[in-house]
Amino acid sequence: MHISLAEFELSYRGLVQYRIRPHLDGLTPKEAKTLKLTVLPSAQQVFINLKIAHIESVRNCEKGLKQLLSEPNQVAFAIVEEFVDRTIRAADVEKEWQLLLQLVRSQIWDDFLGEQGQMQHEWINSVEQATTVDEETSEVDAIFALMNM
Structure with a gap:
């Protein structure tokens, strides 16, 4: 049991x-x-x-x-x-843990890579958003620069 x-x-x-x-x-x-x-x-x-x-x-x-x-x-x-x-x-618990980890290794890596992939995707989106804001800010700065001439 x-x-x-x-x-x-x-x-x-x-x-x-x-x-x-x-x-x-x-x-x-x-x-x-x-x-x-x-x-x-x-x-x-x-x-x-x-x-x-x-x-x-x-x-x-x-x-x-x-x-x-x-x-x-x-x-x-x-x-x-x-x-x-x-x-x-x-006794020998380390061997048993290694055997267990070998059995579920693919599940662990899939979960880990899945989380890591999700974080990477979120990071790329954040960088793209920051780049878009930076480009918009540059355009606004260019307009103000033209106006001051």
Whole structure:
């Protein structure tokens, strides 16, 4: 599996959900963490138990989320380090770069020459415009010179 550095993405499901889910067990009936009711519970008892379970779940989720705050940075750092290891620090990496450059050499030169050709074209146009302005200025100077005679 190849993961591109540019495609790196963290998802809720992959990073957060599995860590938060256990904190919600107190809200699930028949779970060990769920507060127990009497044999014939009143509506008041059910309400109080749910309120307590809700408060505990929210508090535990907040704690879990606070611990996660630094993890995306740690994950990104690990991915960047792995990329650097594979592309710069690896043994014989220079040979692999040379092989890659040989494979894409024509594309690189085409792009380079294309940009260079575009710049050359723009430069020639600029010179032609400057020459035209210079010629027009010379004609105006000649007219004024004739007028002063």
